[in-house]
Amino acid sequence: MNAAKPILLAEDNPRDAELALAAMEEEHISDKVVVCRDGAEVLDYLYCRGPFKSRLRGNPAVVFLDLKMPKVNGLEVLRTIKADINLRPIPVVMLTSSREERDLAESYALGANAYVVKPVEFHKFLSAVKELGTFWGVINEPPPEGSRSSHPHS
Amino acid sequence: MATGEGKPHTDSLPGSSGFSHVRMPWFAKLTIEHRVLAGFSLVFVGILVITAVSYHNTSILLSNSRLDGRSHDLLQLLSNIDVAMNEAEDAHRRYLVTGEASYLESYTKVVHQKPAFTTYLRELTRGSTAQEQRVGVLDRMMDKQLNAESKAIALFETSGFRSVKKMALEGAGRRELGVIHQLITEMDSEERQAMNGRVADSAVGTRNTIGLLGIGAFLQLVLLAWVYYLIRHDITERRRVAGELQRRGELLEAANKELEAFSYSVSHDLRAPLRHIDGYAALLRKSVDESLNEKGARYLLTISDAAKQMGQLIDDLLVFSRMGRQEMLRTNVNLEQLIKSILADLRLDLQGREISWTIAPLPEVKGDPAMLRQVFVNLITNAIKFTGTRSQASIEIGVDRPSSAEIVIFVRDNGVGFDMEYAPKLFGVFQRLHRAEEFEGTGIGLANVRRIVHRHGGRTWAEGVPDKGATVFIALPTRSSES
Numbered sequence: 001m002n003a004a005k006p007i008l009l010a011e012d013n014p015r016d017a018e019l020a021l022a023a024m025e026e027e028h029i030s031d032k033v034v035v036c037r038d039g040a041e042v043l044d045y046l047y048c049r050g051p052f053k054s055r056l057r058g059n060p061a062v063v064f065l066d067l068k069m070p071k072v073n074g075l076e077v078l079r080t081i082k083a084d085i086n087l088r089p090i091p092v093v094m095l096t097s098s099r100e101e102r103d104l105a106e107s108y109a110l111g112a113n114a115y116v117v118k119p120v121e122f123h124k125f126l127s128a129v130k131e132l133g134t135f136w137g138v139i140n141e142p143p144p145e146g147s148r149s150s151h152p153h154s
Numbered sequence: 155m156a157t158g159e160g161k162p163h164t165d166s167l168p169g170s171s172g173f174s175h176v177r178m179p180w181f182a183k184l185t186i187e188h189r190v191l192a193g194f195s196l197v198f199v200g201i202l203v204i205t206a207v208s209y210h211n212t213s214i215l216l217s218n219s220r221l222d223g224r225s226h227d228l229l230q231l232l233s234n235i236d237v238a239m240n241e242a243e244d245a246h247r248r249y250l251v252t253g254e255a256s257y258l259e260s261y262t263k264v265v266h267q268k269p270a271f272t273t274y275l276r277e278l279t280r281g282s283t284a285q286e287q288r289v290g291v292l293d294r295m296m297d298k299q300l301n302a303e304s305k306a307i308a309l310f311e312t313s314g315f316r317s318v319k320k321m322a323l324e325g326a327g328r329r330e331l332g333v334i335h336q337l338i339t340e341m342d343s344e345e346r347q348a349m350n351g352r353v354a355d356s357a358v359g360t361r362n363t364i365g366l367l368g369i370g371a372f373l374q375l376v377l378l379a380w381v382y383y384l385i386r387h388d389i390t391e392r393r394r395v396a397g398e399l400q401r402r403g404e405l406l407e408a409a410n411k412e413l414e415a416f417s418y419s420v421s422h423d424l425r426a427p428l429r430h431i432d433g434y435a436a437l438l439r440k441s442v443d444e445s446l447n448e449k450g451a452r453y454l455l456t457i458s459d460a461a462k463q464m465g466q467l468i469d470d471l472l473v474f475s476r477m478g479r480q481e482m483l484r485t486n487v488n489l490e491q492l493i494k495s496i497l498a499d500l501r502l503d504l505q506g507r508e509i510s511w512t513i514a515p516l517p518e519v520k521g522d523p524a525m526l527r528q529v530f531v532n533l534i535t536n537a538i539k540f541t542g543t544r545s546q547a548s549i550e551i552g553v554d555r556p557s558s559a560e561i562v563i564f565v566r567d568n569g570v571g572f573d574m575e576y577a578p579k580l581f582g583v584f585q586r587l588h589r590a591e592e593f594e595g596t597g598i599g600l601a602n603v604r605r606i607v608h609r610h611g612g613r614t615w616a617e618g619v620p621d622k623g624a625t626v627f628i629a630l631p632t633r634s635s636e637s
Contacts, residue, residue, distance in 0.1 A: 015430040019434075097422045099472070118425070120462065126433075
C-alpha cells in the first residue's frame with residue numbers, strides 16, 4: 001500500500017477536475033489528489049519549484065496526464081518525465097478525450113504506462129476514474145524512493 | 155472625335171466576329187491533333203507534288219538531251235551521206251572517163267556504205283514521222299542514183315567509153331543527187347528546228363521547276379511555321395492547365411486537411427462539455443436524491459440522454475471523418491467469408507428474431523478489408539433493424555453484374571422500406587428517414603457506406619417501397635482505382 005503518496009492530476013478543465021475529484025471521493029482517495037492546471041505546473045510540482053518549492057519531497061504515486069493543456073501539453077510533459085532519470089519510474093497514465101491513433105502511438109512511444117480515453121457518459125467516466133485511482137493510487141506498488149534524487153536540478 | 159472614331163470600330167467588331175463564327179465552326183471543332191495532322195499532311199502533299207513535278211521536268215530534260223545527242227548524230231550522218239553521194243557521183247564519172255581502178259574503188263566503197271547509212275538513218279529518225287518518210291524517199295533516191303551509176307559502169311565495161319560518154323559528162327544519177335541534196339537540206343533544217351524547239355522547251359521546264367521549288371519551299375515553310383505555332387501554343391496551354399490543376403489540387407488538399415483538423419478538433423472539444431453535462435446531472439441527482447420528485451428525475455434523465463446521444467453523434471462523426479482520411483489497403487477480399495464472419499458476430503443480436511437469409515455466392519473483390527467489413531456491417535445491421543417489425547423477415551444478399559467494369563452487390567430486405575422521393579437523402583450524413591423512437595441510430599451508417607465505396611472508386615444507390623422493403627446497391631469497380 002502507498003497511502004502516503006499523492007496522485008497528481010494534470011487537468012486544465014476545472015469541471016473535468018471536479019468530476020474526477022467527485023469520482024475519487026467515492027473511493028475516499030480524493031484527499032490524496034493534487035490538481036495541476038497545466039503542463040508547466042506539473043513540471044513545477046515534480047521538480048519542487050515555484051509554488052511547490054516547499055512541498056514534501058517525493059514523487060507522486062501516479063500522474064494522470066491530459067493531452068491538451070495550455071503552456072506545456074501532455075506529450076511534452078511526458079517526454080520530460082521519461083527523459084529524466086529521477087522521474088522516469090513514475091507511472092504516467094494518459095487521460096484524454098483523444099482516440100486518435102497518432103496520439104496513442106506517440107504516447108506509448110514516449111513511454112506512457114497506460115492510455116485511457118475519457119468516456120462521455122458520466123457513469124463510465126466515474127468508474128474509469130475510480131478504477132484508475134484505486135489501482136494506481138492504492139493497489140499498485142510505486143517505485144521505491146531510492147531511485148529519486150533529493151536535489152533535483154532547478 | 156475619338157468617340158466618333160471608336161463607335162464604328164466597336165460596331166464592326168461583332169460583325170467580324172460573326173463572320174469568323176460563320177467561317178470557323180468546322181475548323182474550331184478540330185482538335186489540336188487534327189490541326190497538326192492537317193498541317194503535316196499539307197506539307198507532305200506539297201513535298202509529293204514538288205517531287206513529282208521536278209521528276210517530270212527533269213526526265214523531260216534528260217530525254218531532250220538524249221534527243222539532242224541523236225539529232226547531232228543525225229546531222230553528222232546527213233552531212234556524211236551528202237559527201238558520200240557526191241563522192242559516188244564524182245568517182246563514177248571519173249572512172250567512166252579514165253577507167254582508173256582507184257575511182258571504181260572509191261565508188262564501190264560508197265555502194266558498200268549505203269546499207270549502213272540506211273540503217274543508221276532509220277535508227278536516228280525513229281519516232282519522227284516526217285523524217286521517217288523523208289528517210290524512205292532518201293533511201294529510194296540513193297538506191298536509184300547508185301543503180302543508175304552502177305548500170306553506167308557496167309555499160310562502160312562492156313561497151314566502152316562511147317556508149318557512156320553522155321553519162322560520164324552529166325553523171326548517171328544527176329537528177330537523183332539533186333533530190334538527195336534537197337532532202338538532206340530539208341532534214342537538216344527540220345532537225346535543227348526540232349533541236350531549237352527542245353532547247354526552248356527545256357528552258358521553260360527548268361524555269362518552271364525553279365519557280366515551283368521556290369514557291370513550294372516558301373509555302374512549306376509557312377505551313378511548318380503554322381504547325382510549330384499550333385504545337386507551341388498547345389504546349390503552353392497544357393502547361394498552364396497542368397499548373398492550374400496542380401495549384402487547385404494543392405488548394406483542395408490544404409482545404410481537406412484543414413477540414414479534417416477542424417472536425418477532429420470540434421469533435422474532441424465538444425466531448426468535454428457533454429461529459430460535464432452528464433457528469434453534473436449525475437452529481438445533481440446524487441446531491442438532491444431524496445427531495446427530487448418524479449418530474450425532476452425525468453428531466454435529469456433527459457439531460458443525460460441528450461448528452462449521451464450527442465456523444466454518440468460525435469463518435470460517429472469521428473469515425474466518418476476517419477473513414478475519409480485513413481490510408482487504404484488494397485488486397486483481395488473474400489466477400490463470402492466476410493459476410494459469414496459478420497453474421498457470426500451478430501448471432502447474439504439475432505436471438506429471438508425469425509429471419510430467412512438468402513445469400514448468393516459472392517465474388518472476391520479488391521479493397522480494404524476493414525472498410526469493406528464496415529460497409530457490410532452497416533448494410534446488414536440496417537436490414538436487420540428495419541425488418542424488426544416483421545414477424546417473418548427475409549434478407550437477401552446477391553450479386554448483379556451488368557457490366558464487366560464493376561461488380562454490383564445488393565442487400566435486400568422486406569422491412570419498412572422508404573419512399574423513393576427521399577432516396578437522394580438516404581446516404582447523407584445524419585440523414586434519417588424514420589423517427590428516432592421508431593428506429594435507433596444516428597443516421598451515419600449509409601453515409602459511411604457511401605464514403606467507403608466512393609474511396610474504392612465505386613457507386614451506391616438504393617431502391618425502396620414504403621412498407622415493402624428496401625434494396626441497397628453498391629457497385630465496386632473490377633479494376634481498382636484509388637481515390
